[in-house]
Amino acid sequence: MKSACIVGVFTSLSLAAGLSVGFGQESATAPSFDVVSIRQVLPGAESRDGLPEVELTADGWRLNDESLFAAIINAFTPPAGGSAFYTPKEVKGLPRWAMDERYVINAKIEEGDIAKWRDPAAQTDLLLAMMRSMLADRCKLLVHRETTEVPIYSLVLRKGGPKFKETVPGVPHPVGGAIPGGGEFLASD
DSSP states (O other): OEEEEEEEEOOOOBOSSSBOOOOOSSOTTSOOOSEEEEEEEOTTOOOOTTSOSEEEETTEEEEEEEOHHHHHHHHHSOTTTGGGGOOGGGEETOOHHHHHSEEEEEEEOOGGGHHHHTOHHHHHHHHHHHHHHHHHHHHOOEEEEEEEEOOOOOOOOOTTOOOOOOOOTTOOOTTEEEOTTSOEEEOOO
């Protein structure tokens, strides 16, 4: 089976409470956020429990107390549940700090883009393009995708079929969290 792999190159200068400014791979015509604030959550700082980890707002996007890995995976994988299947092993060249350090990112869109932002049909594509531009611009992220051959397991039904329980649409799972673009992420022990 072929597996997609994201190869990233980070070059960034950490500042006291943020990241350096630079430009990466996206073109000047790519959609981008109007204003972006990236603040590092300092070690030992009190967690902002109760706030969603990733949130779409009426005028932008917010990442709360999460690693940059979360933003990278969400920006560069398919919106239909794709990011849930990526681990740091699939992202080559990712520095350890991008997994370990936590950030709060607030990104706002321009007034002229609000109508398009509030259109559910266009919002996901617009968000992903803006996130990619932000990562290229603010973190100097360069991405190269490659496909590799990997071994797989074949899932077969046992005699008597599956023993799944049907879920009730609209009822959230007690240990789940919403995924931007649709779906739910379930934590396991």
